[in-house]
Amino acid sequence: MAGAFWGTRVMEIVKKHDSGGLVWKRIKLTSTRKANAKKRLHRVWQKKVVNKFKLTFDSLLKLELSCKFRIHN
Known part of the structure; x- marks a missing residue:
């Protein structure tokens, strides 16, 4: 599981004060x-x-509602 984190946060964006x-x-x-x-x-x-x-x-709820609607009509 340690292999999943090897690339996490290796680089970070920082703002340089002199260059902007x-x-x-x-x-x-x-x-x-x-x-x-x-x-x-x-x-x-x-x-x-x-x-x-x-x-x-x-999606299951919509399917159930559509089936009920078809049965009653």
Whole structure:
């Protein structure tokens, strides 16, 4: 599972004070950053699962309503 986080937050955008532009800076993946990345990944996957379930539930509900409508007509 550790392989999933190797590329997480290795580069960070920082603003240079003298040039005014944005510059990429290399940062180390500390244990805190790794833990935060795991939590972030978990939230993203949970959101995807909830959205998928909601879409499935909504489509089943519409199907059920359309079947009831057809039976009564």
